[in-house]
Amino acid sequence: MRRRLFAASLLLGLVPAHADEGMWMPSQLPQIAKQLKAAGFKGRPAALAELARPPMSAVVKVGGASGAFVSKDGLLLTNHHVAFGVIQYNSTPERDLIGQGFIAADRGAELPANPDYRVLVTTGFDKVTERILKDARGKQGRAYYDAVDAATKAVVAKCESEAGNRCSVANMYYGTDFYLIRQLELRDIRLVYAPPDAIGNYGDEVDNFVWPRHSGDFTLLRAYVGRDGKPADFAADNVPYVPPAHLQVSTEHFADGDFAMLAGYPGTTFRHRMASEFANQIDWQLPSRVALYDGMIKTIEAAAASDADAKVLYAAQVASLKNGLKRAQGELDGLRRSDALRVRRDDEAAMLAWLGKQADAAATQADIDASQAVLDAAVAMRERDQLLANLRSQSQLLRAALTVQRLALERGKPDPQRESGYQQRDETLISGQLKQVQRRYAPAVEQALLADLLRQYQALPAAQRVPEFDAVFGTTPAQLKARLKALYAGTRLGDEAQRLRAMQAPASELAASSDTLLKAAAILTPALVRLEDEAKTRDGELLRLRPAYMRALIGFRRSQGRAVYPDANSTLRVSYGKVSPMDPRDGVRYRPLTTVAGIVEKHTGVAPFDAPQPLREAIAKGDFGSTAEPSLQTQTVDFLTNLDTTGGNSGSPVLDARGRLIGLNFDSNWESVSASWMFDPRYKRAIHVDARYLRWLMAKVYPAPHLLREMNLPPE
Amino acid sequence: MRRRLFAASLLLGLVPAHADEGMWMPSQLPQIAKQLKAAGFKGRPAALAELARPPMSAVVKVGGASGAFVSKDGLLLTNHHVAFGVIQYNSTPERDLIGQGFIAADRGAELPANPDYRVLVTTGFDKVTERILKDARGKQGRAYYDAVDAATKAVVAKCESEAGNRCSVANMYYGTDFYLIRQLELRDIRLVYAPPDAIGNYGDEVDNFVWPRHSGDFTLLRAYVGRDGKPADFAADNVPYVPPAHLQVSTEHFADGDFAMLAGYPGTTFRHRMASEFANQIDWQLPSRVALYDGMIKTIEAAAASDADAKVLYAAQVASLKNGLKRAQGELDGLRRSDALRVRRDDEAAMLAWLGKQADAAATQADIDASQAVLDAAVAMRERDQLLANLRSQSQLLRAALTVQRLALERGKPDPQRESGYQQRDETLISGQLKQVQRRYAPAVEQALLADLLRQYQALPAAQRVPEFDAVFGTTPAQLKARLKALYAGTRLGDEAQRLRAMQAPASELAASSDTLLKAAAILTPALVRLEDEAKTRDGELLRLRPAYMRALIGFRRSQGRAVYPDANSTLRVSYGKVSPMDPRDGVRYRPLTTVAGIVEKHTGVAPFDAPQPLREAIAKGDFGSTAEPSLQTQTVDFLTNLDTTGGNSGSPVLDARGRLIGLNFDSNWESVSASWMFDPRYKRAIHVDARYLRWLMAKVYPAPHLLREMNLPPE
Incomplete structure (x- = not known):
């Protein structure tokens, strides 16, 4: 019904206003608390506002992408493809962790990542617009650019003078506002659990940007620090990092239409360009x-x-x-x-x-x-x-x-x-x-x-x-x-x-x-x-002049009763929406949840569709237990939401209305490649691993009961 | 839900029994009256039993396929691709009826078909098993074959001794039963209405066997006879043939799940092979x-x-x-x-x-x-x-x-x-x-x-x-x-x-x-x-021996409370079921109705996706009137049912629960290519032109109000 109206409005040349667009700075969420509540969020928007505090501080930058802490002992969930370098670094011809996957039997068995692998935990997020623009005012062109550059470098240098800090200045609304971001740089990251590549990357290039999808694109890492609690290079006697917050993986079921939100580090968008x-x-x-x-x-x-x-x-x-x-x-x-x-x-x-x-x-x-x-x-x-x-x-x-x-x-x-x-x-x-x-x-x-x-x-x-x-x-x-x-x-x-x-x-x-x-x-x-x-x-x-356009846009939107998020710039953003089907073309509906039946359908025995035997046997056995979706009576694999994402959102945790982790973002659909310029609610979708698939794999297929326990999850 | 159970049962190796399979001889319908009623049929099954009487006598053989009378003056509805030879025969470089379509302004303007084009109206259907097998009994091999052949030729020759009769013997259940089919052979067929090829064959080879489909694959012909009411070659003073029955095109709406049935001449199936x-x-x-x-x-x-x-x-x-x-x-x-x-x-x-x-x-x-x-x-x-x-x-x-x-x-x-x-x-x-x-x-x-x-x-x-x-x-x-x-x-x-x-x-x-x-x-x-x-x-x-297998199968099915239809053999059959979506693979649902939005989506301006300008303008205008599907608020084009069809069913009328014509069969989906051997309810679908699309085209796009009137249809 809804899409027919869209289709009709397309013919008439109208695209309706839509509530689902938006990569919001956490600090904006109180502003849009009403919409967030109306969409189904059951938590306190104000609690999401500060990215250096729980729960936002559980969401971290991993490699060039995103991830989240899922235990009080620094266990970190991200995509298999985001952690791929770590898995590869530890693989040898004799011990093929890519092909076979990996389960650390205990903490002693966890494998150190490549030494340049980093996890960044945000500890500060402060507006520094005045400090950045003070010297630039009155200048033009190259001089304006250089003044901003010099002020930025000075602010960063001061911030980084404290050991273990990694600092940067984020430019919001194209030069309108500047924020100093202070991050803790964790340098001892270890591999804890990875499914075989044929699960983590099922479908590979053939399925890239494709829905329906059947990939278990997740991996668990753990962050370590020195015995003094400070970031340190790998050392055998380092101890697990205690994060300021961690997310609880959900044990509830969800289905088409349910509220979902996502936090991560989207790279670049151009939505507010002229x-x-x-x-x-x-x-x-x-x-x-x-x-x-x-x-x-x-x-x-x-x-x-x-x-x-x-x-x-x-x-x-x-x-x-x-x-x-x-x-x-x-x-x-x-x-x-x-x-x-x-x-x-x-x-x-x-x-x-x-x-x-x-x-x-x-x-x-x-x-x-x-x-x-x-x-x-x-x-x-x-x-x-x-x-x-x-x-x-x-x-x-x-x-x-x-x-x-x-x-x-x-x-x-x-x-x-x-x-x-x-x-x-x-x-x-x-x-x-x-x-x-x-x-x-x-x-x-x-x-x-x-x-x-x-x-x-x-x-x-x-x-x-x-x-x-x-x-x-x-x-x-x-x-x-x-x-x-x-x-x-x-x-x-x-x-x-x-x-x-x-x-x-x-x-x-x-x-x-x-x-x-x-x-x-x-x-x-x-x-x-x-x-x-x-x-x-x-x-x-442009750095000097664009803020005029942005201020006009923000004012105009305010007159329409709408808030404006800054274009994405690799800083932490929150998007909210819902589990959502998609109608890619007349007569076709993509359901928002895929199931293990699709793994069997796609399986050819040849990469990238070579589902491992233990997985196929477990599917045939049908022993899904509490992770099976009740209305489908089978095990789900991936799901689709209308959340607003772009490159960099890989590994972003997907949360339900109460902030529990229900999935892990890892891709978007082909139809939304153009979303870096324009969010079209008819076509923009994000693709996530279903946390229930992860739980099932860890419970029944490649069991890791000790990790389920650590995440406060039932062993089946 | 249903498909999940199917998917699960596939994994377990079970295919559920299904009520929708069946290409029934009309004479069998009273036998399965209960199932027919349970499926939603509102008419009297007994009325469908005799194919020489209304309404089954409205369903005729056209070329190698099927069609139906839709007015008391011999107006005949079949597929554009079934009547293509007639359209081509009347096309010249100066008057391109293929590209431009054709509307006869009045009966005088109707164009004669190629002289070998035939329409066959069934007038008799009698069991002749005894006459056919009498001499064969006791014989074996080639002698058995020759005896059946000779008896068949004798029965046909006797039947055809009456002028205008075209007779044949149909072998049901692989030699178990034989029926003499008497048909009136109409030889003066004229072209009345054809949409442009770019509508009648929209998508051509690219969309062949494809759903979602957007083709207006229909054409109207008219049968003529001599002034004495007997079949005759074309003559200017021939008069329209008055068929024993004709079907009423529906003015009601229908949607997903509604009852549908179809009558036509399916060619060959192998469902009851060993x-x-x-x-x-x-x-x-x-x-x-x-x-x-x-x-x-x-x-x-x-x-x-x-x-x-x-x-x-x-x-x-x-x-x-x-x-x-x-x-x-x-x-x-x-x-x-x-x-x-x-x-x-x-x-x-x-x-x-x-x-x-x-x-x-x-x-x-x-x-x-x-x-x-x-x-x-x-x-x-x-x-x-x-x-x-x-x-x-x-x-x-x-x-x-x-x-x-x-x-x-x-x-x-x-x-x-x-x-x-x-x-x-x-x-x-x-x-x-x-x-x-x-x-x-x-x-x-x-x-x-x-x-x-x-x-x-x-x-x-x-x-x-x-x-x-x-x-x-x-x-x-x-x-x-x-x-x-x-x-x-x-x-x-x-x-x-x-x-x-x-x-x-x-x-x-x-x-x-x-x-x-x-x-x-x-x-x-x-x-x-x-x-x-x-x-x-x-x-x-095999002609001698197979009946044993068939009798065993029929007896076995009776013990299960089920009837057995004979494998298809180009004789009139009836299939019933419903308007039905399809789930071709995990995560994808094909909706059962397509709309004009899909014509616009597929339009490239290059054949086979070159929708004519009048059609595109009418779609953009959105003036669909009473033919628009109320729940979709737009014009439908084609629809999908789970009716049991095979090659030869082209042009079969699709009827609703009260026997009104709601569509015209013209293709099936790729997944059902194997249905000649096995009917799998998960994948077997038939593709039909929606009669509402036909009515809209004839009302608003290429108007023919006189023909709508003749079919007792509103002019818009």
Whole structure:
């Protein structure tokens, strides 16, 4: 019924307002307490407001994603794919933890993670807007940017002067507000329980972004600290970390329509960007990326057609381009399906009409107009910027030459002033990249790829061309062909030792080098630095100007009785909604709960659908006990909600109306790839492991009664 | 809930008994009146019992499929794809009725069908078992077969002696009962109303066997007779035929779960075959067909790889093999998914156990054992029979040579005694086929294909090999290669004129021909005739013996309180059930009604998803009036039921509980491809055009108010 109304409104060009959108800062939850209660939340919204206190402090950053403490002894639940590096690190040919899974029989058997694996527990979250913007006020462009940057670094340095603290400043509402986030950095993390990969990653790439899903994507870790209770590197006599809070895994059942909420660290969204930015994304960025990637794939495949070695060397790059193309096309399809540009334009027009009646209309409108001018300037150069970015990211030898020259340039500065990515601490990474070249480079393919990109560059209007690039590559296809040939004939960077030597060479030696690619890079580098400076100036202006747009939006929404969440920026957010089916197209309904029957249906005996025998036997036996969903009379596996998520929400705990953990977020559906720009309630869904599946696996299939006990869960 | 129980029972290896299976003879409906009423039927089952009386007499055979009269003036509703030949016959480049559709403004504007288009109205249906079997009793094998054949021909000839009658004898329950079917053959059929192909066939091959579906697969024809009321060829002053009954199109709404029934002419099913035949089909016929077709496709593609002309010549054959392979694989997957062999074996074992306790057990069991021995003999030769059948059906020149020699052989007999397919009336068709050769033949490809098949033949054990084939093609791969080369080097049958000349040549001239392929065919033909005779002997034995098995099954079912329908054989059958969703796999539900929103979703502007502009505009306008489904608030398009159908049911009217027409059957879902062998209530569905979509199209999109009036329907 509901979707029919949506379908009808789609035809009429209306997308209804919806309560389910929102990645709220915990501190905003008291503001929207009424809606939260109306949606079914049974707890105290105020209790959720402070992310350094229970229960929010149970939600932590794990690797690049999320997780939650589930026992008072530092037991930590996250996704199998988030902990995959830890599992891999402990796997050997003799002891295949990836394939076989792992259960630590006791704490002594828990396995240390790779030494760089980190868990961050938030201990402070304070508004520092005044401190960050004080010096910037009155400045413009690059100066504004630099002032914010300097203030941020100062605040962070002061915060980190306390041992064990990891600090950062989060920019909310595009420069409107700044928050200092203080986190405890736990460094001794151990592997406690992992299902076999064929459960944790059942379906792998084939099922990626797919619903219905049947993956048991979870793993248990444990955080340890020194005997003094402080963060410490691994040591045998470290003790389990006692977290400020932990979540209780639910033993209640839930079903379609039940309240759900989720807390985690979503990465980046663009929901509050200006309508012109939506237009740029939908009308140009995505379609042109699709065309560009498609062209590059064809170029690589043609150039490598008769060379089996080259095919292997470029397999990863082609796969990555195909994946990028698929995602861009998916995002584009989604934004078009949701008529996102029209929706955003209408909303912006309504906002500006409202603004016109406000007291500060003129000043705000002036800033908005100035933002638009900055964006327009960037749009005027978008073809060039796209091509130059790919020239670098899609090449190996050219990129190596540019990196070497840039590093030499940056080395001339004191380390703290070097460009990020070229500081002393980055040099190991750079030399690693220079070593990698050999495994992904064939001269003929790289030249074909560069010829492809540079031909497009040469066809740009003069205003978009860069003198240094014209000088190096010429301005006609004939020149291009000859120059590329000469560049690759006269370079020795194809040799690993030469690249590493060049990386260490002093600037004077590089300047005098007769290597053709190094000489070209020496000419191109100042141009790239200049373009970067221009971009930073634009970024600074936008940092200064965007708050006007955001304040207008917040005011307009307030006039509609609605709150505004800041776009996602890898800080802790809360989303609420419900267990929810989806109607992907006319005549088809996706049910919100999958069951073990689907594991059997998908099972082929061949990866990624090779369900382990113990799992298949347990399913056939049908002994599900208290974890079986009563209305379905069988064991559930994964479930679907309409919660608002994006990349970074992997491992986020999903909670019921009373704050008990009912699942673990691990993916979203393909139809919601475009949700980073627009939340469309018809299509946006998040995919979670059902905690009942986890409990069943731990009770009956790969039993770990001691861990169930530790989590205060029944042993069956 | 229901499907979960099914899913669970699948795991436990049980398929529940189900009431919805059944292609009932109308005469059986009083027998199952109680079930019919329980399912929701509101009419009198007895009224459905006689297929020569209303309302069953409204259901007619149209082309190879079904249809129904919908007005007292001979207006006839069937599928667009069933009437496609009529539409095509009337289309010209100037007047594209396929692309544009057609509405006859009045009766004078109705367009005559191609002259061989026929509609058959059943006027009699009488049991003639005694007359058919009288002379056969006491005989065996070929003699039994010939006696049944002769009695059948005599009964038909007597019946057809009355002008306008078209008669046939239907064999029910595999030789248990025989019925004489008397039909009126209407020869003046005219096109009245057809939607554009882009509506009638929306989705075409892409959506074939697919649900959700969005096709308006219907067309209206009208039957005419001479002024004397008798069947007649087309004449301008013919008058509309007044059918014995017609159906009323419903103006009521219906939804998920509502009662539905369907009447039509399903072609062939194998539901009551013996368990050993299920085993042969599932364990050998289907897998070996998949492998054989796959091999032939690869052989053709390899042989034609470097020859663009050959690729074109064999495109249709490759497409047909791929389609055959896909269907065989679909049927195999379905039968395995339903665990059909185990289910049938368990059922047969239970039947035999029951039989053991009956009075006539010994005699019946003896006939069943004898049937099994006949089937075993066929199974012993199945590899050979499959290869020889394909040798003929997949070749062009070899087949032409075999046809020419066989025709010469048959011409030596009086026409009525000639083998069917080689009688005088078949010669036009044969010469047409011989002309077609040029359009589908390349010597290298045919030789590669024959080499592929004959290599497999040569590898068979001696007991399966045929001396004449060994003589012609040799017994080693080396011989085969040389013989094939010589056969195709020394034949002139590649030339159309030569083939047609050979077809007309007397047997003596053919016997003396030096053409290598004709000489080979002369050797092979007697062997093929011998194998055919053996097959007919087996068929005769099975005709004699199978009734024992069927009687046992009927008795066993009666002991379970269940009736048995005869396997489908292109006679009128009735199936009842309900409007029904389907759960194709865990987590996915197919809703039973599609809507116009799906037409818009699928529309790409490119065939087969190029919805005509008037349709898209009408959808956007949303002016659906009384045809809109109230609970969905929009216009429905197609719907799904669990009715029992198979090929031949195209155009079958779908009726509600009061016998009003609510839809028109036109397809089934992919999951039910295996239903010709086994009805699995979890997966068997039939796909129908919703009569409300038809009414809406005729009211608002391509209006024909005069036809709505004639059908006693409101003009909107």
